Structure formats: structure tokens, C-alpha cells
Amino acid sequence: MLYRVEGIVIRSMDYGEGNKIITLCTENGGKVGVLVRGAKKAKSRHAALTQPFTYGEYVFFRNQGLGTLNQGEIIESHHLLREDIIKAAFASYACELLDRVLQDDETGTFWFKQLKACLGALQEDKDPAIIIHLYEMKILQSTGYAPELQACISCGRERPDEEYFISPGLGGVLCRACKHFDPPAMNITPRALKLLRLFSALDLQRLGNISVREETKAEIKVIMRAFMDQQLALKLKSRHFLDQMEKYGL
Structure with missing residues (x-):
């Protein structure tokens, strides 16, 4: 069957001597793997699409499993991301x-956007x-x-922001009276808590320019890292x- 989708390349890997396999996050079809024949060759008309x-817009044949690219057209190359090591690292x-x-069978509209x-x-x-x-x-x-x-x-009561701790393990804020349910719960400043609430309510598509103090950014980084580790437990090469970039001051 022939498919025509809009998608973003989230993974690209060599396959054989001259081919590549790309993984697309598509707007309507979830995550799709597509074989691009000859993509590694110097004169390949499909190399940029990988x-x-x-x-871009990708047209491919697929019965089941991996698709095979027929043609495609770039909508936004995002070449500026690949040319800057810091932007490329965050994008990766x-x-x-x-x-x-x-997952392969999940609807991808929200993720894509x-x-x-x-x-x-x-x-x-x-x-x-x-x-x-925010992402x-x-x-x-x-x-x-x-x-x-x-x-x-734990108790469901709202308290002044100054009285909260943050518990990545339990999945939210804890008041002082409930702190004993998670002794390792982290301190959190009211400023950082307000920023996390903003992240929770704001859609990335509506993000404007946000100015955040360096100390607050550092606090948010520690908190978000703890939540990602506790809730998803993923080991990512890109992270x-x-x-390493931060360690060496890049």
C-alpha cells in the first residue's frame, strides 16, 4: 500500500552499503520506519530526506513492517540545528x-506537534x-x-508554596506534615514551583520568550532530571x- 505522510526524522541509521533506515514521527500515523535505498550515495536525490x-512529506510503500521510500519533499530541513553542536545535542x-x-502503534498527532x-x-x-x-x-x-x-x-490539601517539598518518587509536591512519606523529597523554591506549574499548563506551540534566573534553571534541571529518572527510567545516549558538554563547559 502507498502512504503519504508528513513526518519528522527522529532517527537515521546506515543499512547495508548504500542505504539508510529512518524513523519518522508522523502527524497521523504514529512512528514509522522507512528504508531509503541509495541514501548514502553522493548523488542520491533522497539523501537530504534522511x-x-x-x-518533510514522505511517500512510501508498505505492506507490513518497514516501508520503502518512493519519493519525498522537504518542508523544513532544520539544517541550523545540525550546524550548531549545542542545538544539535538538545534536538537529538x-x-x-x-x-x-x-510506541509504533500509538497515534502521533500530539507528539508530532x-x-x-x-x-x-x-x-x-x-x-x-x-x-x-517544557518538552x-x-x-x-x-x-x-x-x-x-x-x-x-499525599493528603490532598493545598498549602502555601513555601511549605512544599517535591517528591519525584511519589509524583508531586508534599506538604511538611506528609514529608515523612518520602524522606528524600527535595526542597523546592516558590519560584521554581511556579515555573513547573507554567510548564504543566503551557503548550510548546505557544512558547514565547521566557527569562529565567540561572539559579532557578539549575534547580529546575535537578528536579526534572529526578522526575525523568524516577518515572521513565530511560538511559539515553543523547542525555x-x-x-558531557556541560562538564566541559560547552
């Missing part, structure tokens, strides 16, 4: 994270850390692990690379 982060993390959580918005924001030079943490929040929400940030996850 580049990571490329958003966004794509790998989505690849790991999105969030990834498209994420890559667009990175290309527009918005703060990559803020973009990625992570959308991932947590869509996988059913959205943190409870309004009331205590390790981001950590």
Missing part, C-alpha cells in the same frame, strides 16, 4: 526521548534548557506521569552527551 530533524535528546516513549514546536523553538534561539524541560513535562503528561503540583500528593 537527515536528523528533517520535517528531544528526538531520542520521543523515539523511546512513542510538540516535537515540531520543540525543534522550531531551538532553531529560533530560545533558551534550550527551558525548551527541553519533558509534555512527555511526562502524555505518558501518564504528570506531576501533581497544586496540592499535596549523556549533554552531560
Whole structure:
């Protein structure tokens, strides 16, 4: 059967001497694997369609399993992301994270729109850390692990922001009276809590310019890392690379 989809390349790998297999996050068909014959050859007319982060229209034959590309057209190459090591690292993390959580048979509309918005924001030079943490929040929400940030996850009571701790293990904020249910629960400043609530309510497609203090960004990074580790427990090569970049001051 012949398919025509709009999709974003979230993974690209060599296959054989001259071919590539790409994984697309599509708007209406979920996650799809497509074989692109001859993509590694210098004069291949399809080579550009296999580049990571490329958003395009793909036409392929598929009975079951892997499809085979017939033709395609680039809508947005996102070449600026591939030319900047920092942007490329964050974009790779966004794509790998989505690849790991999105199952082949899942509808991809929401995921597609969030990834498209994420890559667009990175290309527009918005703060990559803020973009990625907002994107992570959308991932947590869509996988059913959205943190409870309004009331205590244990007793259900709303308290002043100054009285909350944050518990990645239990999945939300804890009041002082319930702190004993998770002794390792982390301190959280009211400023960071408000930012997390903003992440929870805001759609990436509506992200404007957000100015965040460096100390708040550092706090949010620790908290979001803990939530991703506790709730999804994914080991991602791209995140390790981001950590290495930070370690060496890139």
C-alpha cells in the first residue's frame, strides 16, 4: 500500500552499503520506519530526506513492517540545528526521548506537534534548557506521569508554596506534615514551583520568550532530571552527551 505522510526524522541509521533506515514521527500515523535505498550515495536525490530533524512529506510503500521510500519533499530541513553542536545535542535528546516513549502503534498527532514546536523553538534561539524541560513535562503528561503540583500528593490539601517539598518518587509536591512519606523529597523554591506549574499548563506551540534566573534553571534541571529518572527510567545516549558538554563547559 502507498502512504503519504508528513513526518519528522527522529532517527537515521546506515543499512547495508548504500542505504539508510529512518524513523519518522508522523502527524497521523504514529512512528514509522522507512528504508531509503541509495541514501548514502553522493548523488542520491533522497539523501537530504534522511537527515536528523528533517520535517518533510514522505511517500512510501508498505505492506507490513518497514516501508520503502518512493519519493519525498522537504518542508523544513532544520539544517541550523545540525550546524550548531549545542542545538544539535538538545534536538537529538528531544528526538531520542520521543523515539523511546512513542510506541509504533500509538497515534502521533500530539507528539508530532510538540516535537515540531520543540525543534522550531531551538532553531529560533530560545533558551534550550527551558525548551527541553517544557518538552519533558509534555512527555511526562502524555505518558501518564504528570506531576501533581497544586496540592499535596499525599493528603490532598493545598498549602502555601513555601511549605512544599517535591517528591519525584511519589509524583508531586508534599506538604511538611506528609514529608515523612518520602524522606528524600527535595526542597523546592516558590519560584521554581511556579515555573513547573507554567510548564504543566503551557503548550510548546505557544512558547514565547521566557527569562529565567540561572539559579532557578539549575534547580529546575535537578528536579526534572529526578522526575525523568524516577518515572521513565530511560538511559539515553543523547542525555549523556549533554552531560558531557556541560562538564566541559560547552
